[in-house]
Amino acid sequence: MKTIVNSAQMKAVDDYTVEKVGIPAIVLMERAALSVIDEMKKHGVTKEKILAVCGIGNNGADGVAAARILYLQSYTVAILLVGDEDKASPLLKQQLLIARNLGISIYNNIAITEYTIIIDAIFGIGLSRNISGIYKEIIEEINAGSHTVYSVDIPSGLSADTAKPMDIAIKADYTITFGLNKIGLILYPGCEYAGNVIVEEIGFPEIAVNQVNSPYFSYDTNDLNKLPKRLNYSNKGTFGKVLVIAGSVNISGACYFSAKAAYRAGSGLVKVMTAEENRIIIQSQLPEALLYTYKSDNWDDCTEEQILKEIEWAKVIVIGPGIGMSNTSGRLLDLVLEHAKVPVILDADGINLLSEKVNSMHNDNSRIENIVSILPKQTILTPHLKELSVLLDMPLDTIINNLLGIADICTCKNDLITVLKDARTIVANKKERYINISGNNGMSTGGSGDVLTGIIAAFIAQGLEAKEAAKLGVYTHGLAGDKARELKGSYCLIASDIIDALAQVLNNND
Numbered sequence: 001m002k003t004i005v006n007s008a009q010m011k012a013v014d015d016y017t018v019e020k021v022g023i024p025a026i027v028l029m030e031r032a033a034l035s036v037i038d039e040m041k042k043h044g045v046t047k048e049k050i051l052a053v054c055g056i057g058n059n060g061a062d063g064v065a066a067a068r069i070l071y072l073q074s075y076t077v078a079i080l081l082v083g084d085e086d087k088a089s090p091l092l093k094q095q096l097l098i099a100r101n102l103g104i105s106i107y108n109n110i111a112i113t114e115y116t117i118i119i120d121a122i123f124g125i126g127l128s129r130n131i132s133g134i135y136k137e138i139i140e141e142i143n144a145g146s147h148t149v150y151s152v153d154i155p156s157g158l159s160a161d162t163a164k165p166m167d168i169a170i171k172a173d174y175t176i177t178f179g180l181n182k183i184g185l186i187l188y189p190g191c192e193y194a195g196n197v198i199v200e201e202i203g204f205p206e207i208a209v210n211q212v213n214s215p216y217f218s219y220d221t222n223d224l225n226k227l228p229k230r231l232n233y234s235n236k237g238t239f240g241k242v243l244v245i246a247g248s249v250n251i252s253g254a255c256y257f258s259a260k261a262a263y264r265a266g267s268g269l270v271k272v273m274t275a276e277e278n279r280i281i282i283q284s285q286l287p288e289a290l291l292y293t294y295k296s297d298n299w300d301d302c303t304e305e306q307i308l309k310e311i312e313w314a315k316v317i318v319i320g321p322g323i324g325m326s327n328t329s330g331r332l333l334d335l336v337l338e339h340a341k342v343p344v345i346l347d348a349d350g351i352n353l354l355s356e357k358v359n360s361m362h363n364d365n366s367r368i369e370n371i372v373s374i375l376p377k378q379t380i381l382t383p384h385l386k387e388l389s390v391l392l393d394m395p396l397d398t399i400i401n402n403l404l405g406i407a408d409i410c411t412c413k414n415d416l417i418t419v420l421k422d423a424r425t426i427v428a429n430k431k432e433r434y435i436n437i438s439g440n441n442g443m444s445t446g447g448s449g450d451v452l453t454g455i456i457a458a459f460i461a462q463g464l465e466a467k468e469a470a471k472l473g474v475y476t477h478g479l480a481g482d483k484a485r486e487l488k489g490s491y492c493l494i495a496s497d498i499i500d501a502l503a504q505v506l507n508n509n510d
């Protein structure tokens, strides 16, 4: 698990380290500068002309320190200082003094095009307003050139909090960020400005990181250890029963993908509940699945009784993929919402049907309170942003522009587990904000979301808590997508490839 921070949290880590722990800021700065240089050397920087473009805060001071170390190692390096030196931070003044004592060239104006490598140290996490004037001109000039750009801590101009440029931002090839990853380097569009992000440990102690208690984090492959171990003494019941209520007339793929992914991710038994018309398809494509089919046009008390039995049978229920918006689907959803006592993963048309139900509610509660009031405990909602916009009755743009704020609205005051599906999916539950960094654009393909529901369900069936299954499911789904892309490429990748690649991700856990 990797903690992620915004600028205020990073500043709090900085302050605690310097003021409470007593590590001098200039020591951290020296390590920061050395880590930038290490990274440059890894990428073969040798005889090129290097320009450190430095602002007047401590980010600029990092840049001056890096230039000085390079100079002492006989690199050809100069410093371009942008901004009013009289207003320089104390650490920058100190770094400039050292650089001047050594005879390093410090300019206020220079032809940037003469340099092939740029160290971007104009602004770091202290950026506080939109960029304009000389700063804007220089960023434009750097972006228009063909230099290799190493950004110090964060590309100058990018907000560490929102991942948006504050009018303009440097487009870096590499960003060397210190101590902890920043929200601005992970979410879009920030991650596209940052290029390759390298998180460098420069000596912030754990106690300083822990005291900020950031809700943001991501997973790496070590977190796959959280998956329940497979018991040797077991039978198919040991690994849980997944009920997939999905598909409708002419839509069979959704239940197939969800159910197959649930099996491949380790469930003991998977039952598909779908329209009678899908019987033969499921029986022939996925003979491992148990099957209950209903006749959409002949729904009677017996049907309802049987459906209640199936709901009772399940340890976890997926409902929604491909069920359509018919009355039958609405009745299925009602039965699940009223009777399920196990975690429910509500996806796709299940969410659209929920939106309709909420639209018809008339009371003084807030919309999110109305939504939560009709969901069983431990519901996992897995909307993509358009579905979320309908569910919350909020413009899509508002959601796209403030994903973390929307996550707060969905979950701060309730138990809901919301999986906000996007290029960087966020799993929100109470104050936890898991930001997923696995996956790729090849996964934007039909059936991919159905596969996700199956994986999450399988993890719950095997004993994971719903909120853990949601995070680990999203991460695993992305990892499988990444493996699938290695084989098929992002153009050719289809949902079945993600299911097939699960073996490569999960078998390391055996």
Ligand SMILES: NC(=O)C1=CN([C@@H]2O[C@H](COP(=O)(O)OP(=O)(O)OC[C@H]3O[C@@H](n4cnc5c(N)ncnc54)[C@H](OP(=O)(O)O)[C@@H]3O)[C@@H](O)[C@H]2O)[C@@H](O)CC1
Pocket: 014, 015, 018, 025, 028, 029, 032, 055, 056, 057, 058, 059, 060, 062, 087, 089, 122, 123, 124, 125, 126, 127, 128, 129, 130, 131, 132, 135, 152, 153, 154, 178
């Ligand atoms: N402390 C530590 O222990 C360590 C810190 N480290 C490094 O310090 C960096 C943070 O340094 P920082 O806090 O000095 O902020 P920084 O990003 O340099 O910018 C502040 C300056 O920019 C100015 N300014 C802001 N916005 C502006 C705008 N739009 N247009 C124009 N000006 C604008 C602002 O002016 P003001 O708002 O005060 O008028 C101020 O002068 C961090 O990212 C890391 O690189 C590392 O060495 C590790 C140890």
Ligand SMILES: [K+]
Pocket: 059, 120, 121, 122, 123, 124, 151, 152, 153, 154, 155, 156
């Ligand atoms: K920077």
